[in-house]
Amino acid sequence: MKCLAKSAEDKIKEAAIKVFLEKGFDGTTTRDIAKEAGLNSALMNYYFRSKEKLFSSVFEEMLQLFFKGLLEVLNRPISLKEKISAVIDHDFDMFKTKPDLANFIINELHRNPDRFFSVISFDKVLVHSVFAQQLKLAVESKEIREIKIEHVLLLIKSNIQFVFQGKVMTCKIWNMNDSQFEEFAENHKVIIKEMIIQYLFVSEK
């Protein structure tokens, strides 16, 4: 498969992912990318035609990454309660490896909202997920309180995302270093799980 020697095209793409995620489209120059890749700057245009096209390719890959894992978890054959916990675990792990991902998606979607359509029709995929069915059944059987899937997913995503997005702010305000923050985030994950599950499942004390 992919051997020791990466192709120039791969190197550029890889470098572009790194630099675009860190600095965004506007903050990145094509020379930044070439430098990060260690290649002549004309190669970016040779392989990807333009900065915009290279960016689009990066953005679509990142948007997939942002949602693909989530959708997989939502369709696992596990209970609703386990699933909520699993989604939270998954997103935490994802953001640990790519802390800039959430911010990148939010920003570039804001800069050009139409980008979103090109990739997936998420509404369909989410509405027809196993998770959606489970939630509907659980509401009907009064196992959980009456609530729409839109709200549930937003609750989960909100609580996870801002932990990482706001890392700089959190560390500055409470004087944490990186390892202290990591511990804090781990504790916060437990709190989020407890809070959301307790809120949804009515019987929970």
Next chain:
Amino acid sequence: MKCLAKSAEDKIKEAAIKVFLEKGFDGTTTRDIAKEAGLNSALMNYYFRSKEKLFSSVFEEMLQLFFKGLLEVLNRPISLKEKISAVIDHDFDMFKTKPDLANFIINELHRNPDRFFSVISFDKVLVHSVFAQQLKLAVESKEIREIKIEHVLLLIKSNIQFVFQGKVMTCKIWNMNDSQFEEFAENHKVIIKEMIIQYLFVSEK
């Protein structure tokens, strides 16, 4: 006070706030600001010396806005439960008038983390707030579960902020128009309040 005729300096500042909040530092040109203000583009340099200095002045004002109201609410002479509700109301109102604020702060803090120090020592202000005292007492009297203020404030901020940050995504995924989103956000606010209060206050069913 401020009469019909605004000074050129004010017009530039006002335009800068608008454009910087929308496009960020990297996405904004000094000519954008001059055009928005309807003034000759050299005036930006005349009054503010440089794009960077004008930006700093905008950033500091926005960081104040981001926190000042919060601190005021945290020190109001009301009960803990009312206060949590009031903080959520306050932030929702703030983001309704300035939806780009959260994203702006997060981004520009990421671009230059050192900016944060210049304004306030938030840790001190937060640690010594009335809210912090109330929280401590409530934990001691077992009125609420054992939890640190860091986590409580993060819970609150997370849940509010992403509602607005993720507006584009939410509307795209669930096919909402602006008024539908507004209703959705209002419902979500109620959910957030219930969830956080129920989680903290152990007796709450």
Next chain:
DNA sequence: AATAATTTTAATCAATTGATTAAAATTATT
């Protein structure tokens, strides 16, 4: 081995950008 196709390079382009300047216009002071 010779030739053709592909990839890489250095040089260069036009457009944009933040900033400056000197003159013009306006306002304040004497």
Next chain:
DNA sequence: AATAATTTTAATCAATTGATTAAAATTATT
């Protein structure tokens, strides 16, 4: 009213940026 100080303008600057080009280097094909 004359003069000085301040504000505004149009023209211009050098640096940066995304992109192109033609030649050089490398690799694939015959």
